[in-house]
Amino acid sequence: MSPTDLPTDAATAGAPAPAPLLTVRGLRKSFGTNQVLESIDLTVGRGQVLALIGPSGSGKTTILRCLNGLEVADGGAITIGGEVTIDFGRVPAPSRRDLAALRDRSAMVFQHYNLFPHKTVLENVLEGPVVVQRRPRAEVTAEALALLDRVGLGDKIDAHPFELSGGQQQRVGIVRALALRPQLLLFDEPTSSLDPELVGDVLRLIKELAVEGWTMVIVTHELEFAREVATEVAFVDAGTIVEHGDPKQLLRNPTQERTRQFLHRLLFPF
Template identity: 45%
Template sequence: MALLEVKGIKKNFGKTKVLKGIDFELQKGEVLSIIGSSGSGKTTLLRCVNFLEFADEGTISIDGNVIYDGVKDKKIKDKELKAKRRHFGLVFQDFNLFPQYSVLKNLTLAPSLLGLGTKEELEKQAREIIARVDLSEKIDFYPCQLSGGQKQRVAIARALMLNPDILCFDEPTSALDPELTGEVLNVIKNLKDEGSTMIVVTHEMEFAKNVSDKIMFMADGVVEEIGTPEQIYENPQSEKTKTFLANSLEKF
């Protein structure tokens, strides 16, 4: 049974059809990279999966249990919404750290508000997780004292604090200078080695090829093609996929 199953997800903004029926599934421990041109619907799909947007149609299931039905779940109570979101951890492209709080406080704030442990327990957990992203020496620093790469690693650590079933990344390196991109991608590679289940929206073609179990190419709000990195990169079936890769792989 798949850990995550997404069926028939559709999303409109006014008269604009952004997602036109998205289907995919993800097994525990798999990494799915979503690639495609700007405007293809990648980020909207990720926001729907994380309940920052609500799909107009379709279902989202975890371990075979439907946690969202676009027809039935038009209004979700706040407590229920928080429970649904707990399945997912989302790392934004622009970090979204609280500038007024230290790294330690950024990590412990959400689990503290959710009552997931005592102050001592959460601080112990935060120190263990910040060590996993190699930032133990920065735990008392504030975001303004960190580089972009360090901020993104803190954002990843913050997402891990809630122990999500699936960790999601929305273009995690797009706000970084090229020399800082590698340190964030290395953290994601390490998470894969630890068995984390992840969805990564990315423009880093080489990274997607090397880290993903599956790659999904989106175009014009649909899944144009999905398969292993070898299938997508070496034997694409869709002309749109071929054109996109021909333009993107020139940058390798």
């Protein structure tokens, strides 16, 4: 299991940064009078991992939903893979086909799993590649079985979501995303709904994907995980990116007071 375009030796120390896989410029989004995103700029290189941290309601999930075409931004532009650019400020507005192009190149792993309750594990994984992407069922089934076996769910293909633990459901959600063969993986608080003892399995799987070279944007409150896995961390607050940079530097010694306040409250909640 590996992405279509793995990073090359250019990602090693002293070499040029990898070419951008994701570029976001001036992304804006409002819900009614509530300005949720204000001119978000992001760049994620191929094979890199961006962790988005910040308080609840800061706009992190809305960023992911715009990247996946689940929300229509009010302005700005998103480019994925250097091939698809969606300009949300243009007239006429982006069409359903434009938004589908974003979803063709990205896949979301949701906080609350979002599995179809009436479908089996295997059927949940097959739905997108077979029904939406119209790929051959036999080919997709073979890939799905291999992926499920890899994450320890090879014996659960006929189970329904209610028969699985939270950690197992989230691993199905990750397999479902991988089965779409995306260029970009999006994770929205992938461990926040899990019991503490189940968090480790999901984080280990995401770490493995990072090592394999998948390009990812992850919304998380797991600071140690972000420090280990991410190539860059961005602190989001009130719909803006307050600061971003190397995880080890930013999480240890942020330059902005608002970032310092957030990290202190997260590390010392009482």
